[in-house]
Amino acid sequence: MTETRDVSKQEAGSAQDLKQQEQQAILPAVDIFENESGITVQADMPGVSKDRLDVHIDSDTLSIEGRAVIPMPEGMDALHADIRSTHYQRSFSLSRELDTDRIEAGLKDGVLTLRIPKREEHRPRRIEVQTG
Amino acid sequence: MFETLNTSGPGLLDEIRRMEREMNQLFGGSPWPNSIRAVARGSYPPINIGSTPEQVDVYLFAAGLNPETLDISIQQNLLTVAGERKLQVEAGADYYRKERYEGGFRRVVTLPEDVDPEQVEAAYRDGVLHVTIKRRESTRPRQIEIK
Numbered sequence: 001m002t003e004t005r006d007v008s009k010q011e012a013g014s015a016q017d018l019k020q021q022e023q024q025a026i027l028p029a030v031d032i033f034e035n036e037s038g039i040t041v042q043a044d045m046p047g048v049s050k051d052r053l054d055v056h057i058d059s060d061t062l063s064i065e066g067r068a069v070i071p072m073p074e075g076m077d078a079l080h081a082d083i084r085s086t087h088y089q090r091s092f093s094l095s096r097e098l099d100t101d102r103i104e105a106g107l108k109d110g111v112l113t114l115r116i117p118k119r120e121e122h123r124p125r126r127i128e129v130q131t132g
Numbered sequence: 133m134f135e136t137l138n139t140s141g142p143g144l145l146d147e148i149r150r151m152e153r154e155m156n157q158l159f160g161g162s163p164w165p166n167s168i169r170a171v172a173r174g175s176y177p178p179i180n181i182g183s184t185p186e187q188v189d190v191y192l193f194a195a196g197l198n199p200e201t202l203d204i205s206i207q208q209n210l211l212t213v214a215g216e217r218k219l220q221v222e223a224g225a226d227y228y229r230k231e232r233y234e235g236g237f238r239r240v241v242t243l244p245e246d247v248d249p250e251q252v253e254a255a256y257r258d259g260v261l262h263v264t265i266k267r268r269e270s271t272r273p274r275q276i277e278i279k
Contacts, residue, residue: 029232033225040222044232046177046193046259070191070260073184079244082178083193110195110259 025089028064028112032092036124038117039098045088046110053107055114057100063091064112097122176217176233177261181241185273188243188265195259196232202256204263206249211263214238 028043045053047068054065068086094100097118104115177194192213202215216236243265251266 030229031219031227031232032229033222033227035222035225040225042232044195044259046195049258068258068260071262072182073187073189076182076184076189079181079183079188081180083180083191109197109256
């Protein structure tokens with residue numbers, strides 16, 4: 001039962017992907033680090049404003065998507081282009097101990113910061129060693 | 133022993149070079165000729181340059197910079213942008229990935245000959261530095277009326 005549901009989800013996802021792949025997506029550069037309280041993801045997405053950013057979670061997959069908008073005068077010819085796409089996309093699979101309901105996201109100067117806290121019961125506890 | 137090395141060696145190398153050329157044609161080649169000051173693909177920050185009859189627009193995709201630390205200068209038609217990107221490093225954290233660029237950078241862009249170094253504007257928004265350089269009035273195409 002759950003299996004069939006998963007498959008249909010995947011199909012829907014790939015159809016969407018096809019539409020977006022008309023323009024090849026840029027894989028944003030990321031830093032990922034973990035401390036006691038959770039995991040932090042930082043992604044460079046220059047040109048993406050808050051309203052063109054989409055962070056979503058589908059079961060255990062975290063997806064980051066964004067569209068860069070750059071002010072361009074009309075009739076501009078490209079002389080040089082390192083960046084050929086305005087679409088950023090990257091996904092990560094999460095593990096169970098992360099609390100996806102309490103993710104915090106911030107965007108500043110094209111840098112996306114995601115704080116994914118660990119569930120309370122998964123935070124490391126120091127175990128006292130009894131002596132005596 | 134040496135004979136086999138000599139005969140098979142260059143043949144194999146030729147094959148590799150041919151494959152390299154084909155790969156370059158497929159994926160590498162940019163449709164524009166490379167500038168002598170061009171840097172390797174993937175250098176930070178990536179740059180796009182666009183042109184219209186009125187102006188030249190340079191875009192630097194440099195997220196997370198303090199615009200006050202940027203040094204932008206223009207000499208004739210050479211635009212130089214230098215700066216340093218400092219990342220906040222969390223002490224005591226375990227890093228799984230560190231892909232984001234950190235450190236100093238300097239990029240020099242050769243602009244078309246007719247730009248006016250007196251008319252340059254720069255803006256930093258959402259991590260993109262946008263430099264606009266107007267072209268000289270006299271070199272812009274003009275419509276000539278027939279009397």
